[in-house]
Amino acid sequence: MESGKKCRWILGIITIGLSIMTGCGGGKLEQTEEKMEDIEVETLTNDTMKEPQNTVEDNPWQIEGYELLWQDEFEGNMLDTSIWNYELREPGWTNNELQEYTASEENVFVRDGKLVLKAIKTIDENGNDYYTSGKITTQNKKDFMYGKVSVSAKAPEGQGLWPAIWMMPTDESYYGQWPKCGEIDIMEVLGNEVNTAYGTIHYGEPHAEQQGKWVLTEGTFADDFHEYSVEWEPGEMRFYIDGNLYHTVNDWFSAVAGEDDKPYPAPFNQTFFVQLNLAVGGNWPGNPDETTNFEKAEFEVDYVRVYQKSEYDMNVTKPQQELRQPTEDGNYIYNGDFAESEDLSDDMNWHFLLAQNGEGSAEIKDGQLVITSLQEGDVDYSVQLVQAKLPMIKGNKYRISFDAYASQDRDIVICVSAPTAGWIRYFPDTTVTLSTEWQTYDFEFEMEEKDDPNGRLEFNLGHRGSTADVYLKNVRVEQM
Incomplete structure (x- = not known):
């Protein structure tokens, strides 16, 4: 299509003749260099768009500015496999x-107008805990590009449960x-x-992410149904x-290591599909424990509704990119003198x-910052002081410097991390030994990764075998 023009969108479903792919991160497809070199942003041409299908009129689920593209209200007595x-x-496929994700009616079923994905704990032939659960997708049945997705769901409560x-x-291999x-x-x-x-x-590539969160001030997401939505443009x-x-x-961006970025807004300019699942354990939530009640390990979904603008x-x-500017004396750390x-x-x-x-607290007083630890915690970032938005x-080349001492000899760990780029390290985790006297610490490093406006200086006090108080002043990050 001509650059700068607006495209008229379908009210029906964009259908793509693709073979079934695995979910991203677990796929087995190989991406050739020739294919990546030939990539153009062509998913937006008229060839991928169909004529309008059935128009939805007077639909009670209609919302202003959108047309309903497809929906599932889970009103039947079984999963609609046309969707x-x-x-x-x-087990162990990812994260x-x-x-084990199954098609068993014990793990995936419809009850009282709700989809239920249920995690079940059993014992395997070797006497070990074994878990089954449910995952469903709309791949190659309800694929679409751009729109609003709204899902009403109720999360399960329990250590190790991850809805x-x-x-x-749809085509995981398109950008890789x-x-x-x-x-x-x-x-x-x-x-x-x-x-x-x-x-x-x-x-x-490297892996980047941007995450937001919403914290309820009353109740939980396991108490009742809440509507989760994304408007994707x-x-x-x-x-x-x-x-x-x-x-x-x-x-955002998409790139192969060592190559230029693909044209923006890649990779989010191709058809996607919806997935619902209830995982058990994994890198993020950790594994279940004796407190996890599998009798109530149900992820309930009331509806899925997908809309598009015309x-x-x-x-x-x-x-x-808006890069943070240093202070007049060249320090990228704000309030570094406390x-x-x-x-x-x-x-x-x-x-x-x-x-x-x-457990602990921190306070700025008398031109210094004091960190008091009451419990060191389980990981180095259990007690942590950070300053983000450092342009890397x-x-x-950059220099990190600060003055520090502790109430007793102890270690801390410092680094410059990348919270929106997969938590890679621009300056590696470095152990610093503090004494009971003020000392100046100085480190230099060269930034070797893609430009990032959101580097983060970290002081990590957790899991170091000490709860001694730490005192900091004159913290600086400056370009050499």
């Missing part, structure tokens, strides 16, 4: 998850295997933290929970964090 596929997977509503591209192909996570809830829901996109995605906008992204403006450009007594619980400048059984530019 959904069962995805069968062995070190424990479950998800997410989207993957995960994460180059892209992924849209509309909802993820950890069963041990059911007051918090996450919306995330994954993309790029050519140059922006907006994530909602119960109509509340909590996460907006408009800057037209989308395809003439989008990638936003210019002259201001700021709120350490927000995301402005310094941020103090606790995780995984870490490929090829530049």
Whole structure:
């Protein structure tokens, strides 16, 4: 289509004659260099679009500005296989998850107008715990490009339970295997933290991600049904929970290592499909324990509704990266001298964090920051001080410096991480031994990865065998 024109969108379903692919990250397709070199953004041509199908009129589920593309209200007594596929997977297929995904009616069924994905714990022939669960997809049945997806669901509660509503591209190989192909996570809830829901996109090489979260002030996502939505447009995605906008992204990329980025908005300019699943265990939630009640391990879905606008403006450009400017003396750390007594619980400048059984507090006073640990926690970031939004530019050299001491001799770990680029390290995790006297510490490094406006300086005090207080002042990150 001509550049700058708007394309008239279908009200029916974009149908693509593709063979069934596996989910991204677990696929076995090989991507040839020749195919990647020939890639053009052609998924948006008239060849991939069909004539309008049935128009939805006076639909009670209609929303302003959109036409209903397809829906499932789960009103029957069994899964509608004209919409959904069962995805069968062995344990450990991805993310070190424990479950086997089956097509059993015990794991996937419709009850009282709700889809139920149920995780079941049994004992295998060797006497070990064995888990089964359900995963369904719309791949090659209800694929679409751009629109609004709304899902009403109720999450299960329990350590190691991990429900998800997410989207993957129909043709995973078009831009390359995960994460180059892209992924849209509309909802993820950890069963041990059911007051918090996450919306995330994954993309790029190296792996990059942008994640937002919504925390309930009352109740949990396991108490009742909540509506999780994403509005996916050519140059922006907006994530909602119960109509509340909590996460907006408009800057992403797809690339093969060592090559230029594919034309924006790749990889999110191709058809995707919807997936629903309930995982057990895995890298993020951790495994179930004795507190997990599998009698109630059910992920319930009331409806899935997908809408499209009648037209989308395809003439989008990638936003210019806004790089944080240093202070007048060249320091990229704001309030590095701790002259201001700021709120350490927000995301402005310094941020103090606790995780995984870490306990403690932090305070700015008398031109220094004091971190008091009550419990060291299970990981290095259990007690953590960070400052984000540090511009890291490929090829530049940087110096980190700070003054520090502790109430007793102890270690801390520092690094410059990449929270939106797969948590890779621009400056590696480095152990620093503190004494009871002020000392100045100085480190230099060269940025070797893709430009990133969101590097993060970290001071990690957790899981170091000590809860001794740590004192900091004169923190600097400067370009050499």
